[in-house]
Amino acid sequence: MTDIQAYVDRTEHQGHPLVRVRGEVDMVNADLVGDQIRAAGRLDGPLVLDLSQVQFFDSSGLRMLQQLSDELDGEGGRLTVVTTPESIVGRLLTLTNLDTYLHVTSAPPD
Amino acid sequence: MERSEKERLQVALDAAGMGTFVWYVRQDYAASDARMLELFGLPPDGVLSLAAALSSMIHPEDRQRYEQAVLAALDPAGKRELRQEIRVARDDGSYRWVAVTARASFAGDPPVAERLIGVAADVTERVDERRRADELVRAEQTRARDEEHHIAVELQRALLPRSTVTRPDVAIAARYEAGSATLEVGGDWYDTFELPDGRIGLTVGDVVGHGLTAATAMGKLRVAMGALAPHADGPGRLLSYLDGFAAGSDGVDFATACYGIFDPRTGELRHASAGHPPMLVVTADGQSRLLMAGRSAPITGKPAGVRPDATEILEPGSVLLLYSDGLIERRREVITAGLERLEHAAVELRDATVKELCDGLLTALGVAEHRDDDVVVLCLRVPARPAVAFQQTISAEPTELSRLRRLLSAWRRTIQPADRGESDLLLAINEACANAVEHAYADGPRGTIEVTVGHEPDGSYLATVRDFGRWRPPAGASSVRGRGLAIIRDLTHGFERHSTGEGTVITFRLPAMGATR
Numbered sequence: 001m002t003d004i005q006a007y008v009d010r011t012e013h014q015g016h017p018l019v020r021v022r023g024e025v026d027m028v029n030a031d032l033v034g035d036q037i038r039a040a041g042r043l044d045g046p047l048v049l050d051l052s053q054v055q056f057f058d059s060s061g062l063r064m065l066q067q068l069s070d071e072l073d074g075e076g077g078r079l080t081v082v083t084t085p086e087s088i089v090g091r092l093l094t095l096t097n098l099d100t101y102l103h104v105t106s107a108p109p110d
Numbered sequence: 111m112e113r114s115e116k117e118r119l120q121v122a123l124d125a126a127g128m129g130t131f132v133w134y135v136r137q138d139y140a141a142s143d144a145r146m147l148e149l150f151g152l153p154p155d156g157v158l159s160l161a162a163a164l165s166s167m168i169h170p171e172d173r174q175r176y177e178q179a180v181l182a183a184l185d186p187a188g189k190r191e192l193r194q195e196i197r198v199a200r201d202d203g204s205y206r207w208v209a210v211t212a213r214a215s216f217a218g219d220p221p222v223a224e225r226l227i228g229v230a231a232d233v234t235e236r237v238d239e240r241r242r243a244d245e246l247v248r249a250e251q252t253r254a255r256d257e258e259h260h261i262a263v264e265l266q267r268a269l270l271p272r273s274t275v276t277r278p279d280v281a282i283a284a285r286y287e288a289g290s291a292t293l294e295v296g297g298d299w300y301d302t303f304e305l306p307d308g309r310i311g312l313t314v315g316d317v318v319g320h321g322l323t324a325a326t327a328m329g330k331l332r333v334a335m336g337a338l339a340p341h342a343d344g345p346g347r348l349l350s351y352l353d354g355f356a357a358g359s360d361g362v363d364f365a366t367a368c369y370g371i372f373d374p375r376t377g378e379l380r381h382a383s384a385g386h387p388p389m390l391v392v393t394a395d396g397q398s399r400l401l402m403a404g405r406s407a408p409i410t411g412k413p414a415g416v417r418p419d420a421t422e423i424l425e426p427g428s429v430l431l432l433y434s435d436g437l438i439e440r441r442r443e444v445i446t447a448g449l450e451r452l453e454h455a456a457v458e459l460r461d462a463t464v465k466e467l468c469d470g471l472l473t474a475l476g477v478a479e480h481r482d483d484d485v486v487v488l489c490l491r492v493p494a495r496p497a498v499a500f501q502q503t504i505s506a507e508p509t510e511l512s513r514l515r516r517l518l519s520a521w522r523r524t525i526q527p528a529d530r531g532e533s534d535l536l537l538a539i540n541e542a543c544a545n546a547v548e549h550a551y552a553d554g555p556r557g558t559i560e561v562t563v564g565h566e567p568d569g570s571y572l573a574t575v576r577d578f579g580r581w582r583p584p585a586g587a588s589s590v591r592g593r594g595l596a597i598i599r600d601l602t603h604g605f606e607r608h609s610t611g612e613g614t615v616i617t618f619r620l621p622a623m624g625a626t627r
Contacts (some may be wrong), residue, residue, distance in 0.1 A: 004512040024515075027544050028508045056515065056533075058540050059594040088533045099181045107585060 004028050008036035013048055013108045017041050020050040030060035034068060046074045048108055050082040051089040061089075062098060069102055082108055089104075126231060133160065133226040134501040135184060135214070147605055149208050149230050151200050169197035169205055183214050187323075190214045192226060195233060207237040235576035252438045262295040262322055263288045266484075270330030274488075275302040275310055278568045278622060279374045282310075283464035284488040287477055296484035297324030297365070298434040299332040303339045305371065311339045314432040314488050315367030315386065327362045331355070335369070345382035346404065346419035352384070355410040368432055377492055379428065382419035384399040384409050387435050387445075390453060392460045394427035394494075398453045427494040429460055429467065436485035437475055451475055461527040464489040493569075494525050500563040506547045506556050507576065514561065525565050535571055535620050538601045539563070541594035542616045550579030550614060569622025570603075578613035 006023035019040045025033050041047040049068075051057070069079045080103045083089040093099040129146025133139070140146075147156045150167050160180065164173050174379060176196050183192040192212040199204040212228025266288065274282045284300045297317030305311055313335055315413030317327045334355045337346065342348035348369050356362040366385040372378070381389055381401055388400040404420030424430060431452075439450030455474035459467050467489045472478070477485050484521040500521045504510040515536050522532055539561060546559050561577040599605045602618035 004509070024512060026508070026511050026540065027547070028511065056512075056536065056540075057545065058537060059597055060544070062593065086530065088537065091530070091533065092537070092597065095597055 006033045006036075006089065008033060008040055010040040016046045016048060018048045018050060018108060022053045022055075024056035025054060025061040025064070026056065026058045030058075030064045033061070034064040037068060038071075040075070044077050046078045046080065047072060048080045048082060050108065052083050052087060052106075054083075054087070054089050057089045057092055058093075062092060062096060065102065066098070069087040079103065080105060080108075082106070123229065123473050128229045128231045130229050131227075131414050132160065133228075133345070135223050135225060135472070146230055146352075148160070149206075149232060156623060163198075167198050171197065172196040180226070183212065183226065186216055186221040186223065190216070190223075192228065195237065206232050207234040209233045255325075259295070261374045262325065265322065265330075266295045266325045269325060269332065270299060271301050271332075274300075275304050277304075277310070279493045280310060280372070281464045282312075282489065283468050283493040284486070285468040285472060287382060287472060287485040295322070295325050296320050296436070297328040298436065298484045298486040299328045299382070300432070300486045300488045301336060302488070303336055305342055309371050309373045310490075311369065311371055312430075312432055312490060313367060313369045314434055314486050314490060315365060316434045316436075316486075318364040318366070325627075327359070327365070327580045330359055331362060331365060331367070333368075334359075344419050345371055345380050346406070346417040349384045349406070349409070349417045350383050350414065352409050353411070353414050353417075356409050357413075359411075362409070362411060366435075367409060370430070372424070372430070372490065372492075374493055377424045379424050379430065380419050381422065382406070382417055384414075384417060387433065387449075390431040391422070391424060391426045392429045392453075394430070394460065396457050396460060398457050400449065400453070424492045426492055428492045429456065429464070430490045430492065431456055431467075431471075431488075432488040433471075434484070434486040436483035437471065437477065437487055439483065448475075450473060453563055463529075464491050494565075499565070500561070503558050503560045506551050506559050506579070508544070508547055510559075511543055511547070514543060515540060518561075518563065521563070531620065531622075534601050535563070535573075537599045538618060538620060539573060539575065541598050542573075542618075545594055545616075546575065546577040546579070546614070548579040553580060566619075571620040572621065573602075573618055575616045576613060580611075581609055581614060 004024050004026060006021055006025050006029055008019060008021050011018050011020070017040070019037050021033060021037070022051045037049065065081065081093070082105055083093070084106050085091070085094065093102065093104055127145070129143055129149050131140045131142040131146045138159045138161055142158045144154045147154060147158060148165065150158055152158060159204060164177055168176055176194055179192055179194045182188050183190060190213060190326045192210060195207055198208045199205055208230050210228060210230045212226040214220060214223045215225050215227065219226050250543065267286070271288055274284050279502050282302055286298065288295055297319060300314045303311035315331060317324045331352065334352065338348055338351045342351060349367060354366065356365065368381065368383040368386040368389060370379050370381040370389060382404040384406055388402050390400055392398045401420070401422055406417040407414055438452050439445060440448060452471070452475060457470055459470040459474070462470055468487050471487055472485065500516060500518060501518055504514050507554065517530060518536060518539060522535060543559050543561065549556050557578050562574040564572045566572055598618060602620050605618040607614060607616045
């Protein structure tokens with residue numbers, strides 16, 4: 001029985017899809033969240049992923065992010081992750097140096 | 111007047127751009143030349159009267175002044191002269207400055223004013239120039255005053271301590287706010303001392319008065335306290351020593367001070383106050399109390415005998431606040447209102463870090479908006495009671511991780527509020543358990559994972575994660591779990607992993623927040 005929950009929804013920002021994830025992401029639901037992002041986003045253009053309201057994130061989440069980024073690169077798209085350095089995602093990206101590999105910003109790009 | 115004389119006068123008037131008039135008092139009629147009429151925005155055949163000038167032509171702000179000046183000139187006991195600069199409206203709605211100079215003539219006994227004979231000229235450019243000059247002078251005066259204030263504030267900061275005592279077991283922060291730019295510096299101080307027996311001395315005080323005299327007197331008292339603190343047997347005794355010091359020191363005519371000696375091992379606070387506002391204690395569960403015991407008269411340089419002190423036990427996790435009266439006093443308000451405001455704000459802010467608490471109090475008490483005086487606030491957090499260790503056994507299922515995180519988070523919040531250290535702890539434990547879930551029981555039935563976390567006296571968390579399985583050698587996708595272990599290594603100190611036939615034990619330590627890794 002699991003009570004872990006993540007919510008994925010989609011809005012538009014400057015004409016591009018902005019996909020927002022809230023809640024918790026760990027080894028239970030990382031792949032599921034990844035699929036929901038694929039369904040909500042678009043893999044052949046810029047995709048902005050807002051993780052600033054994620055409450056928990058771990059190495060499974062990082063793997064999911066890396067896969068998404070690789071897929072987007074393959075399709076000629078581009079992944080931008082929105083998070084703040086103080087948040088758990090921001091801290092993880094810095095710890096693992098993934099912030100140099102992914103495009104990370106603290107606000108949706110204009 | 112002869113004709114040639116009259117002509118010469120007209121030349122002079124023309125050259126000066128002056129209009130002339132003769133105003134008949136009783137009739138309120140001004141016989142005016144064309145230039146006079148033009149100055150008042152009238153055509154050459156216009157009629158000028160005082161009533162018309164006061165009702166519409168003259169700028170509303172100048173009307174009353176002009177009317178009174180005219181009446182004064184008509185007073186036979188006065189100077190019988192009119193000299194006024196007034197703004198007069200033009201057709202386009204703009205105003206020009208017009209200087210009116212006139213003399214009154216009188217007839218009869220007692221004398222009654224009959225006429226005002228005078229000249230008027232447009233002086234707008236001269237007035238504007240004068241105003242610009244005034245503004246420049248004022249700006250320069252303001253700049254000089256600001257600079258003086260800046261120097262005084264710098265000096266005062268130099269007289270205050272550069273830092274407070276830094277220890278792993280007790281958090282201390284202090285803030286000094288100078289009076290706002292229009293005010294002088296004051297004589298508030300704060301300081302903290304590490305005493306030889308491991309206790310901590312804390313003081314806040316206030317030399318009454320403003321300016322450099324008060325600031326330098328404050329510097330002397332503060333340094334004296336630091337020098338005397340290790341030798342004084344208790345806070346009352348230290349304040350008594352200050353009486354003697356103040357008697358022999360210029361500029362210290364009247365000061366208030368409080369001093370406390372805190373023992374982090376027992377939570378005991380000995381405290382004394384010489385006319386200073388009472389220290390405030392706020393407990394972790396939101397109870398507050400003002401320390402009203404151990405009080406004596408302010409320091410005036412006269413012998414005050416042995417000053418009393420008092421003893422108080424501060425609860426684990428509580429906050430001790432020392433402050434100057436600037437924090438609680440507002441003009442036209444009784445002091446109890448300020449104390450109530452302080453207690454209320456401190457209770458609200460009690461879970462914040464000591465630095466945030468100091469800043470939050472300055473904001474909550476409206477120090478920036480209502481500042482009549484300089485302000486000091488000093489905050490100490492009593493260490494939390496050593497907590498019962500966290501112990502939990504979960505089955506090695508992925509779905510157990512979120513439950514474990516919630517339990518761990520709830521346990522940690524009994525020790526300290528949520529902060530970045532909480533997510534670090536949750537993350538490290540989560541990765542260690544995820545590792546065990548993935549690898550420990552790959553070849554057999556799902557076993558269990560035991561998690562133990564202790565809160566150490568230095569504020570760090572010591573964690574042990576144990577499984578009872580056999581680790582399968584990492585396969586292809588294991589780089590991900592490798593990353594998990596790397597994350598633990600980066601977040602923690604002293605990461606170790608031991609595998610035996612009985613299982614695997616991972617241990618690591620999460621440093622206290624604010625401590626350097």
